Amino acid sequence: MHLLSTLRVILSLTGVICANYTIFTDTNSASDNQTSIATSIVNGMVTSTDYYPFISQLYITENNGFSYSFICTAELIGQQHIITAAHCVSDDNMKLRSPSLFRLNIGSATLATLSDIINFYTVTNIYGAGFATSFANDVVILRLNKPVPSSIATPVKIYPYKITANLPVEVAGFGSIYYGGPISKTLLRTLINVSDSSNCSAFNPDWANNSGPLVCSISINGNAACNGDSGGPMVAKLNGKRVLVGTVSWGENMDPKSNINCGANNVSFYVRTAYFVKWIASVMNVDYNTLIEIVNSS
Ligand SMILES: *[C@@H]1O[C@H](CO)[C@@H](O)[C@H](O)[C@H]1NC(C)=O
Numbered sequence: 001m002h003l004l005s006t007l008r009v010i011l012s013l014t015g016v017i018c019a020n021y022t023i024f025t026d027t028n029s030a031s032d033n034q035t036s037i038a039t040s041i042v043n044g045m046v047t048s049t050d051y052y053p054f055i056s057q058l059y060i061t062e063n064n065g066f067s068y069s070f071i072c073t074a075e076l077i078g079q080q081h082i083i084t085a086a087h088c089v090s091d092d093n094m095k096l097r098s099p100s101l102f103r104l105n106i107g108s109a110t111l112a113t114l115s116d117i118i119n120f121y122t123v124t125n126i127y128g129a130g131f132a133t134s135f136a137n138d139v140v141i142l143r144l145n146k147p148v149p150s151s152i153a154t155p156v157k158i159y160p161y162k163i164t165a166n167l168p169v170e171v172a173g174f175g176s177i178y179y180g181g182p183i184s185k186t187l188l189r190t191l192i193n194v195s196d197s198s199n200c201s202a203f204n205p206d207w208a209n210n211s212g213p214l215v216c217s218i219s220i221n222g223n224a225a226c227n228g229d230s231g232g233p234m235v236a237k238l239n240g241k242r243v244l245v246g247t248v249s250w251g252e253n254m255d256p257k258s259n260i261n262c263g264a265n266n267v268s269f270y271v272r273t274a275y276f277v278k279w280i281a282s283v284m285n286v287d288y289n290t291l292i293e294i295v296n297s298s
Pocket residue numbers: 017018019020035
């Protein structure tokens with residue numbers, strides 16, 4: 001059982017890495033090729049940077065900068081730091097890849113096009129939380145080459161409170177709009193439910209409750225994160241703004257005979273950001289109190 005689910009995760013990780021939206025810098029060959037990819041918001045509605053002022057897109061460079069492929073959704077978490085999923089920046093052996101391979105398009109609710117490449121941020125450091133030792137540590141902090149001005153994006157704050165099954169949460173990303181379908185060029189968001197069903201532990205031995213490293217969600221009505229949403233934000237509203245509960249990690253269909261891994265009756269797992277807040281603060285070299293949002297009593 002454990003081995004099986006591990007194998008399935010590796011397969012779905014491969015699927016996620018294969019999100020396929022590529023910008024070719026040689027305009028004679030092609031531009032903005034969008035072919036089928038592996039992950040995205042299912043049943044989403046279009047949203048904007050008004051709601052998600054921290055939203056970012058992670059690209060990988062190929063062929064010495066000849067092309068840039070969209071791989072995951074990410075969030076600005078400090079003026080010069082990004083949070084996303086570890087599997088987005090890891091190789092097949094779960095080892096972190098070189099920072100020089102990655103670029104970020106920050107503060108835009110639409111995927112980058114050729115003219116945006118000049119504004120891409122580069123990555124100087126990748127800090128991992130131990131993904132190679134456990135899938136539950138599917139989170140990384142990326143340090144950017146320079147601070148992001150507040151006119152471009154505002155860092156997200158972390159939701160520090162207990163996660164209950166009735167907490168209203170939302171997930172957002174640029175992933176596929178159905179399993180195996182094309183990614184969305186526009187940021188989509190959808191309401192989902194936190195779950196504490198026994199099915200969460202049945203599908204993931206790393207999950208015991210929503211107070212640990214992972215938050216579980218089971219989709220009844222089809223709303224879900226899908227391929228390309230990896231690293232994207234699960235948010236709750238606090239003091240009138242969206243704060244980070246978790247980041248998209250992986251999901252699968254609860255029916256072992258089905259290979260449609262996004263949508264109705266599928267289980268998905270999110271890395272609970274607050275669980276990692278002290279580690280995040282230490283790699284960013286800040287006090288963790290500056291990273292969390294406290295409920296405003298007034
Ligand atoms: C992306 O799509 C292109 C063209 O369809 C294909 O050749 C390439 O292998 C795909 N890349 C990935 C990572 O899936």
